[in-house]
Amino acid sequence: MSNLVPRVAPLGPNLVIPEVNISTGHAPFLYRGDAPVHAACTASRSTAVEVAVTLRPRSHGGGAQSLPIRAFDAGFDPTRFQTRPPACYRASWQLPGPDSHRQATTSLQPKIDYISPPPGLLDARKREANVAAMSDPLRPKSHRPPRRSLLKASAVGAGVVAAGTGATMLAAGTRIFNSGSARPMLLGAPSAVAALTPASWSQNFQKGHDWTATGGNVGKVILDDTTGFVRGKQSVSLTTAGRAGDDGTDADQASVERLGGPAVNLKGKAIRLIFKVSDVNKLRWINFYVGTSGLANAFRWRVHTHSNKQNWVQSGEWVAVTLQWGDLNGSSGAYKINAARVPSVRAGFTDMRFSVIDAGAGPCTVWLQAVEIVPDVNSTYSNGLVSITFDDSWQDVFTNGRPLMDKYDFRGTTYTIADQINTGGKFTTDQLRAAQNLSGWEVAGHSYQGAVHAARYSGVRAEVVDKDAGALRGWMRENNFHSDSFAYPGGQFGQTTDGHSIEAIVQRYFSTGRSILAEDNRECTPPPMPMRLRSLTGISSTQKGMSNPDTLIGRGGLLDRAQYAGGWLILCFHRVVTTTPADSSECHRDDFKKIMRAIKARGMEVRTVGEVMS
Known part of the structure; x- marks a missing residue:
């Protein structure tokens, strides 16, 4: 399995850090980095503090560095110090690209009365910041590890392939606002989120995988598709014939499956799928099965049901869906689900199938990149x-x-x-x-x-x-x-x-x-x-x-x-x-x-x- 790409790029020797001059009535102020800081402060406990800070960073000659967060001591009550430096919002309007990370940048936007809270709504003092730089590569990050992207060339979900048919990305440097006096908010950066749970077993559909096509509504299958993938060098693509009925029988399905493989134990485990749909409006359902005896004995999950309103799976983007035992949709053969929706067996599965049922309105293509086994929620929270x-x-x-x-x-x-x-x-x-x-x-x-x-x-x-x-x-x-x-x-x-x-x-x-x-x-x-x-x-x-x-x-x-x-x-x-x-x-x-x-x-x-x- 290919390495996962970090969302946040490390600081490197080519990092350019602009000079930043900040004047603020909010104090005290933390700064970040190993750059010299020149500060002039005058205050008392009963008066507001005005701080003028000039950051003149020196160049980084080595590899990636993790810069410490330090506070200068101006003789104030330490409980008044912020725990992390503010970032200056709002940013110049540019969505993250495949290899970019979210960074706070200043924007020369006009004053927007809309964002001013109504009188009496806030009891905090007003803040103003004038920032001369167009970007701030030293925007603070959470101390929690960043979530790794699932993708090599793009990210799962928002920010790379915009959701929905006809959606567009904002190109680099695109501006929504006209130039004018900046009025940024002083905010902390959104925290990073946890990395994807490591898989104990993963099928990434590289050359030599043993999955085959089946079903009565298959239009075209490319088992080694090198035109669309996010791991390794290929994926599996499955295009339906576009004529499925609404009962989801085998005649309506276009599937890829693996039968008679090594038995897998899914006790305390969940299934994670990574896939992309060309046009969700031509999709009715996606199902996933595990079982034995050529799936004569099987459990079924409904991976996705198309809606004319909001769809969790969006057109043209890679998504990751986790299937847990509590979400089983059906069973067949010797396999049963009891009244509490608990399956009769959770181990010994030799067969798997990924099945697409279109809406009968024309072909729909789905790229399948990964089928993985990961821990389920009960492995951490035993009672849910x-x-x-x-x-x-x-x-x-x-x-x-x-x-x-x-x-x-x-x-x-x-x-x-x-x-x-x-x-x-x-x-x-x-x-x-x-x-x-x-x-x-x-x-x-x-x-x-x-x-x-x-x-x-x-x-x-x-x-x-x-x-x-x-x-x-x-x-x-x-x-x-x-x-x-x-x-x-x-x-x-x-x-x-x-x-x-x-x-x-x-x-x-x-x-x-x-x-x-x-x-x-x-x-x-x-x-x-x-x-x-x-x-x-x-x-x-x-x-x-x-x-x-x-x-x-x-x-x-x-x-x-x-x-x-x-x-x-x-x-x-x-x-x-x-x-x-x-x-x-x-x-x-x-x-x-x-x-x-x-x-x-x-x-x-x-x-x-x-x-x-x-």
Whole structure:
């Protein structure tokens, strides 16, 4: 298996570090690097501090270096020092390329009244920064290791091949904003996320692999496709004939399979697939099977189901999907799934099949790069893992939901709409701080403006998304909410109206993005695509199926599946009410109480999204 490419490039001898002059009323100030720093400071404990800093870095003559973080001592209370230097947002508008890393750069943007918080919303002092450089290669990074990219020539998900048919990338140097006076926010960099879990077994479809084509809807198969790959020198490509029906029988399938291979043990394991779809609009399903006897005995996972709304798999991009036992879709022959959705056997599998069923509207091509075996969630969290999240900042979550969670020492993640804080029916700033500081909650981001949230990021231009996400990040920092987690408004992470990847824009400011997709699979830890986290939403007695509270906690519901068969279950609530629920956004307090009690009775681990990712 080829080496994985780091997302973050190391500092090297050719690194050019521009001179930076910073004037700020916020103090004290940390700097990073081994460059001489000349500072003039005058202050007292009762006055604001003004710091003038000039960085004049010397050249790096050796190999890659890791620069320390140091603070100069100006005689101030050390508790007032920031733990890491601020980065200057917002960046000149350029999405990351295949070999680039996210870097904070200054931008000569006009003053944008839109990002200024309304009077009284912030109690932190105003900050201003004037930066002479166009980029800042010394932007601080998290001390956590960077997540490695799955790809050699491009990255999985956002930032390389923009999501969706017809989506476009922003070319290097592309500017959305006109020149003018800069007004950057002083923010910390989004934290890096964990590397992909190492595989204990991997089929990367290089020359000599023993997989073959099968099925009644095969148009074309290239078993050694050297035109599209992200590992080694090739992959397998499978093009359907474009005439599948809607029942998914063998006649409708185009598949590649391996039969009669060495037996594999999947106890405590999950399957990870890496693949790319040419056009998801021509796709109905992707299935994956394991079994024996030519798959006469088999288990089946639904890898992907096409939707006319938001699709987790996007056209033209490489994705990684992890399949866990709790997400089994069916069984055949001697293999059974019991009422709790636990499989009858998890070892001895000699056969595997990757199967594509098109929508009957023309050929669809899928490139399969890897089938891998990785640890499942239960190998780390033996009784399952749950995150309890809330969208839209409703105050009844604080008054009705939080006390029930406090009873069991459960910590939640609340995804916040910034300009609705301190307005009728929504959290106050003090309540957010109490949830964070007294109950251990994570205060995460959802949008800055309620109007943009209502329009969805998919309903506005890329410039508006960038402004909103940047302003949200600034508001969070100003109020000491340091989460790196984000939830897409309406769960939409595809494209803006002008064809740019929402996911890639948000990733400039946050290191995880939560969707509201839950149809096929739950998350694993660490998730292979953290900017596209799955969750179960609409939990309310007004709903049928998985989102109904009684189904959720009942036999074979998602709590059972996460506890007994694996998966990181992210629950998404909106309101916790004491009146009769009117729609899917309202969960009655009694139903919420039953869910919390069921999680506690199962002994399931409850963590915030940020805790899981850290």
